[in-house]
Amino acid sequence: MSNFLDDVxxxxxxxxKQLDSRYFYDETGDEIFQEIMACPEYYLTNCELEIFSDQSGKLAEDLLADLHDFDVVELGAGDCTKSIYLLRALLERKALxxxxxxxxxxxxISQLSIDLPAKLPGLGMQGLNGDHFxxxxxxxxxxxKPKLVLFLGSSIGNLPIADAPGFYKKMKEYLAPGDLVLTGFDLKKEPAIILAAYNDKAGITRRFNLNLLTRINRELGADFDITQFAHKPAYNEQTGSCESYLESLNEQQVHIEAKGDVSFKAGERIRMEVSQKYTVPQTDEIAANAGFRPVRKYYDTRQWFMDALWRC
Ligand SMILES: C[S@@+](CC[C@H](N)C(=O)[O-])C[C@H]1O[C@@H](n2cnc3c(N)ncnc32)[C@H](O)[C@@H]1O
Structure with missing residues (x-):
């Protein structure tokens, strides 16, 4: 809890001003994120789901050519909507x-511990609740054991692009040569398509962002008036960075118990989330900078999204 307070x-x-996007995911945040994944504008889930539903057999065979008696580690597993296809394909091939x-x-984690054994009989699993590293x-x-690390859903995009090699270098400290990493990268595309994914008509992304202020109110004794903040996403085509902001509608002060007051000017923004979009060469460059070798790339039919397999 003290980390949450200090980070905020x-x-x-x-x-x-900025907030760390990892704090979006309280119980309500988890539920709203499920709604985001199901909304028509949020193409990312469908693209990656298509990759996993159509290509998990091939992916499992590619992996099993390299790995025997291994661990599958999924960072930020969520509800495993996509990885469940791969886990099933591995089980069907009697992988250890x-x-x-x-x-x-x-x-x-508690939900997965209930759901997965029912959906995938025979799966050996142990949930780990906490930060990735x-x-x-x-x-x-x-x-x-040898490892396959899954980092799906374009979660790597939540880091500024300059920080991505550092993330994988840190990950590498926990891996051995030959271990594999599969990352979901959202690729650059028509800006209007990208922007709509973070500004859906039903206002689900808006609720998702405002929920973090509500969480701060509830857990840290703050008094954000969420009616006084507007949801403003922005996409920079040159840098590929899509950023979500909450903009203060007025000059206002917010009190956080145990810390003090925060002043907002009218129009002042809090950066809530970065969602980086990549070109394929940029992802290869990150791999090379961090000490990984790109092995194979899996795309959806529109080539809007890519899952890249790298070897440590
Ligand atoms: C955007 S969701 C993606 C879920 C899933 N990987 C997918 O692709 O559908 C991000 C998930 O990562 C978790 N998460 C966010 N930051 C994290 C961190 N620093 N350490 C561990 N989990 C984290 C969240 O709780 C959430 O379940």
Whole structure:
């Protein structure tokens, strides 16, 4: 909890103001994110779902050419909508593996522990509730088997592009040569398509962003008036960065118990989330910078999304 308070206070005390997108996912945030994934404008889920539903057999065979008696570790597993296809394909091929879903949301991990054994009889699994790297550290003590790390849903896009190689370098500290990483990258495309995905007509993304202010009110004793903030996404075609902001409609002050007051000017924004869009060469460059070799790329039929397999 103290991390949440400190991170929020630090983010709102810097200029420009920002909040860490990992805090979106309380129980309500998890539910709203499910709605986002199901809304027509949010193409990312359907693209990656198509890759996993159509190509999991091929993917499983590609993986099994390299890995025997291994761990499948999924960072930010969510509800496993996509990875379940791969897990099923691996089980059908009698692969020897244990599945370790990692998620910062306790709700997600407890739900997976109930749902997955029912959906995938015979699956060996252990959920890990916490931050990616803290849980990779914990896993190091549980198993030293070869690893396949899944990082799906374009979650890597939540980091600024300049920070992506550092993320994989850190991940590499928990991997051994020959281990594999499969990352979902959202590719650059028509800007209107991208912007609509973060500004759906039903206002679900707006609710998702405002829910973090509600969470701060509830858990940190703050007094954000969420009617006084507007949801403003923006896409920069040159940099490929899509950013979501909450914009203060008035000059106002927000009080956070245990910390103090935060002042907002009218029109001042809080950056809530970055969603980076990539070109394929940019992803190869990140792999090379971080010490991975791109092995294979899996695309949806429109080539809007790519899951890239890298070897450590
Ligand atoms: C955008 S969802 C993606 C879910 C799933 N991977 C998919 O593609 O459908 C992100 C998930 O990552 C989790 N998450 C976010 N930040 C995290 C962190 N720092 N460590 C562990 N899990 C995190 C969230 O709780 C959420 O379930």
């Amino acid at each position: 206070w630090r983010g709102l005390s810097t200029s420009p 593996f244990t599945y370790y879903p990692i998620d910062i949301s306790a709700h997600v 803290e849980m990779l550290e914990k896993l190091r003590k549980i198993s030293q």
